[in-house]
Amino acid sequence: xxxxxxxxxxxxxxxxxxxxxxxxxxxxxxxxxxxxxxxxxxxxxxxxxxxxxxxxxxxxxxxxxxxxxxxxxxxxxxxxxxxxxxxxxxxxxxxxxxxxxxxxxxxxxxxxxxxxxxxxxxxxxxxxxxxxxxxxxxxxxx
Ligand code: AMP
Numbered sequence: 001x002x003x004x005x006x007x008x009x010x011x012x013x014x015x016x017x018x019x020x021x022x023x024x025x026x027x028x029x030x031x032x033x034x035x036x037x038x039x040x041x042x043x044x045x046x047x048x049x050x051x052x053x054x055x056x057x058x059x060x061x062x063x064x065x066x067x068x069x070x071x072x073x074x075x076x077x078x079x080x081x082x083x084x085x086x087x088x089x090x091x092x093x094x095x096x097x098x099x100x101x102x103x104x105x106x107x108x109x110x111x112x113x114x115x116x117x118x119x120x121x122x123x124x125x126x127x128x129x130x131x132x133x134x135x136x137x138x139x140x141x142x
Contacts, residue, residue: 004094004102006052012103016050023133026074026140030066033074035129036107040118043082043110043132047071053104055093063104071106077139081132084110088117 007013015022016032023035025045036044047070049063059067075087090107092099109117 004054006054006058007102008052010103011101012046012048012105013052016048023129025077025133025136026070028066028070030063031070033070035133037124037129038120038122039109039124039129039132040107040120041109041111041115042128043078043084043108043136045074045078045108045133045136046105047074047108048103048105054102055099055104056091057093059104067104067106071108073140074136075108077136078108078110080142081135081139082110082112085113086111 011020014020015034022032024032025035026033030050031047032050033045033047036046047067049059049067051060051063053059053063056064071089075089078084078087088107088109088111090109091105111117
């Protein structure tokens with residue numbers, strides 16, 4: 001288990017402080033959901049707690065519950081928005097697992113039968129991501 005401290009300058013902390021932009025899809029007192037800028041599939045989005053937590057090891061139980069509730073809600077929305085056959089929910093802890101941004105987050109990746117998840121690290125098209133965010137927002141309120 002890691003003893004590493006939370007870094008207040010991680011990229012998701014900056015998004016929460018409004019220092020860098022994000023395609024937001026849902027927000028409440030405890031959580032924020034927004035689009036991944038390097039999507040591994042159309043509609044790939046992330047849900048994070050607003051309270052600082054590096055990963056699963058320092059998440060407050062109530063915050064875990066709050067994020068998980070939103071993950072469920074957004075998962076249902078992406079199923080509808082992208083006519084998906086399923087969703088992959090992924091959550092990585094520490095560098096050994098592949099974690100790159102050290103603020104707890106859950107990935108939600110819409111899946112279609114027979115279609116593999118795309119490779120990581122490829123910047124998505126901004127207009128397409130904005131359009132996908134709008135589709136998810138619309139599904140969340142319908
Ligand atoms: P992980 O490997 O689980 O830490 O994943 C971090 C994710 O954050 C990756 O899927 C990145 O594409 C995504 N990401 C990095 N920077 C940003 C950003 N500024 N806005 C949205 N997503 C980002």
